[in-house]
Amino acid sequence: MCGIVGYIGPQDATPIILNGLKRLEYRGYDSAGLAVLENSHIEVRRDAGKLSRLIALVEESPLHGHVGIGHTRWATHGEPNARNAHPHMGMTGDVVVVHNGIVENFLELREELSAEGVVFNSDTDTEVIVHLVERYMSRETGLAEATRSALNHLRGAHGVVVFSSREPDKIVAARIGNAGGVVVGLGEGETFVASDMPAILEHTRRVVFLESRQMAVVTRSGVEVKTLDGAPVAYEVHNVAWDPIAAEKGAYRHFMQKEIHEQARSLTDTIGGRVDFEDGRIRLPELKLTPERAQRIQKIFITACGTAGHAGMVGKVLIERIARIPVELDIASEFRYRDPIIAKDDVVLAISQSGETADTLAAMEEARRKGATLWSIVNVIGSQAMRIADGYISMQTGPEIGVASTKAYTAPLVDLYMLAVLLADLRGALSERERRRLVNDLRRVPDLAGRCLDREAEVENVARTLLNVSHCLYLGRGINMPTAYEGALKLKEISYIHAEGYPAGEMKHGPIALIDRDMPVVVIAPKDPWYEKMFSQIEQAKARGGTVIALATEGDEMISSIADHVLWLPDTPWMLSPVTAVIPLQLLAYHIAALRGLDVDQPRNLAKSVTVE
Ligand code: F6R
Numbered sequence: 001m002c003g004i005v006g007y008i009g010p011q012d013a014t015p016i017i018l019n020g021l022k023r024l025e026y027r028g029y030d031s032a033g034l035a036v037l038e039n040s041h042i043e044v045r046r047d048a049g050k051l052s053r054l055i056a057l058v059e060e061s062p063l064h065g066h067v068g069i070g071h072t073r074w075a076t077h078g079e080p081n082a083r084n085a086h087p088h089m090g091m092t093g094d095v096v097v098v099h100n101g102i103v104e105n106f107l108e109l110r111e112e113l114s115a116e117g118v119v120f121n122s123d124t125d126t127e128v129i130v131h132l133v134e135r136y137m138s139r140e141t142g143l144a145e146a147t148r149s150a151l152n153h154l155r156g157a158h159g160v161v162v163f164s165s166r167e168p169d170k171i172v173a174a175r176i177g178n179a180g181g182v183v184v185g186l187g188e189g190e191t192f193v194a195s196d197m198p199a200i201l202e203h204t205r206r207v208v209f210l211e212s213r214q215m216a217v218v219t220r221s222g223v224e225v226k227t228l229d230g231a232p233v234a235y236e237v238h239n240v241a242w243d244p245i246a247a248e249k250g251a252y253r254h255f256m257q258k259e260i261h262e263q264a265r266s267l268t269d270t271i272g273g274r275v276d277f278e279d280g281r282i283r284l285p286e287l288k289l290t291p292e293r294a295q296r297i298q299k300i301f302i303t304a305c306g307t308a309g310h311a312g313m314v315g316k317v318l319i320e321r322i323a324r325i326p327v328e329l330d331i332a333s334e335f336r337y338r339d340p341i342i343a344k345d346d347v348v349l350a351i352s353q354s355g356e357t358a359d360t361l362a363a364m365e366e367a368r369r370k371g372a373t374l375w376s377i378v379n380v381i382g383s384q385a386m387r388i389a390d391g392y393i394s395m396q397t398g399p400e401i402g403v404a405s406t407k408a409y410t411a412p413l414v415d416l417y418m419l420a421v422l423l424a425d426l427r428g429a430l431s432e433r434e435r436r437r438l439v440n441d442l443r444r445v446p447d448l449a450g451r452c453l454d455r456e457a458e459v460e461n462v463a464r465t466l467l468n469v470s471h472c473l474y475l476g477r478g479i480n481m482p483t484a485y486e487g488a489l490k491l492k493e494i495s496y497i498h499a500e501g502y503p504a505g506e507m508k509h510g511p512i513a514l515i516d517r518d519m520p521v522v523v524i525a526p527k528d529p530w531y532e533k534m535f536s537q538i539e540q541a542k543a544r545g546g547t548v549i550a551l552a553t554e555g556d557e558m559i560s561s562i563a564d565h566v567l568w569l570p571d572t573p574w575m576l577s578p579v580t581a582v583i584p585l586q587l588l589a590y591h592i593a594a595l596r597g598l599d600v601d602q603p604r605n606l607a608k609s610v611t612v613e
Helices: 013-023 051-060 106-115 127-137 143-151 244-249 255-261 263-271 291-296 306-323 358-369 407-426 432-442 445-453 456-465 478-495 504-509 531-543 557-562 574-595
Strands: 003-008 031-038 041-048 067-073 095-101 158-164 171-176 183-186 191-194 206-209 214-219 222-227 300-304 327-331 347-352 373-378 391-394 471-476 498-503 521-525 548-553 565-569
Touching: 003 013, 003 095, 003 158, 003 171, 003 214, 013 031, 013 051, 013 067, 013 191, 031 051, 031 095, 041 051, 041 095, 067 095, 067 158, 095 127, 095 263, 106 127, 127 143, 127 158, 143 158, 143 171, 143 214, 171 191, 183 222, 191 214, 244 255, 255 263, 255 574, 263 407, 263 445, 291 407, 300 306, 300 358, 306 327, 306 347, 306 407, 306 478, 306 574, 347 358, 358 373, 373 407, 391 407, 407 432, 407 574, 432 574, 445 574, 456 565, 456 574, 471 478, 471 504, 471 531, 478 498, 478 521, 478 574, 498 504, 504 531, 521 531, 521 574, 531 548, 531 557, 548 557, 548 574, 565 574
Parallel strands: 300 327, 300 347, 347 373, 373 391, 471 498, 471 521, 521 548, 548 565
Antiparallel strands: 003 067, 003 191, 031 041, 031 067, 095 158, 158 171, 171 214, 183 191, 183 206, 214 222
């Protein structure tokens, strides 16, 4: 997963950047590179593979200078090879850029720039950024203004760092949305830039965090921050403790909050390397899935526990809808004891963040005994659930520390969507147009997630109204029925408030008796195929005196006119709507628990990895 480190100051930039990148290695990546200003011109070293390869390159052909930027890349557009590795230079060789995120409109921008005579040297989306900066610099604009103009063309969420040999006294860094943080470290006569704090903490404790749509002009003597509209920003300097755990938490109060916020970035990484937006195709090489094997599958069993099980429920809808393969969903602790009927060509897919959950592993063993092909979706590389599977998909979220799973819920939702599209493609179940549309929808996901995160303050206000409730009902339908289960699970496990997720259509068969003014009802009602049914659910709850907190698509005035509170969601393609819909629910649970003063990251009685049956 992408990492960025930059340096400007009196020291040799190369070792500082390489050490910083090493500290971000845990995030995972497939290529690395660095650019240093050496004797007034920019020199780049980059290659596919691990940092050790880059270090060897630098040893063979050393680089020295006082300004530089480095990057570890997790491929999104274009293969993980040397020409696609960052940094990327413009045509003049005077400007260089590193970038985290996905440029959603890169095809349009590439066409536009090509028509202006720009020649592209990589398959990446990132390269458009450096050419845009050059376009504006050639119009006699300085680097900072040129970068600002360039960034205003980008759609999506980004962390970007740029420098130019024409203005060797500065580095420009910017953040748009939540595809990655940008932190500036203030030293004595030197300044650092990074995507993540661990990269620079050995040099300074004084840091400035950029908010979305802010840019920093970084010099040896400090930093100037402005918005992408050009307005100056009065920033706060944070003093960070050396405690590595506190450092990891950054500006967040709890890991859970940090991990919720990491989702735009972890979703970028989830898509990275798997999606070819130009071909409109998905690649999941670790699954080792051939067209012949895909065509023979009669049934898929998904098995998992807790939050991972809720992801599996969404996966059932996606695989059945997109690939038209029947899917059975089993809670892992039940699967093993129900003597499932598994045929020779069936696949059992286990989902597990830790990859060590005893029930899930036992279910996998049972499936193995019955001769199924075993797949897993795991977050921890090298975990048991990965090792015993015939093929796997790794979640790419980075470590999840908070006991309540958040980013390891949304990542498998996207993995399952990609799996469904891949299966459908290999089985010839999709028209080219439909496949391209489904693949293209993925491009917007990180930014849509970021837009939910931008509404955190609104969610916190709603959380204040629910602080003292004893019960809460979550209702959803169709693809968002599991969102109701997951929202309720989040609330109960960290706030200890009794919460139940329910399929909304079942209300009239019993649970509606519970509704009164003391039973808040969270209704998940985005504009998806079940919208009208959910709308009438809100009316029914209101008619019985219930307090309704509705999750609705931005601009839905019908819902805002009847619900007591609305948590707004960006308009999301419905098959991906569980990814965005769960984010306000994660934030809601988080803020209720935090406001109640509870131990959010380590709730009572719970463990991160449940290795007992
Ligand atoms: C809830 C939660 C648990 C886990 C479950 C499975 O927030 O974290 O419900 O989802 O224990 O864990 P993994 O995914 O590690 O198998």
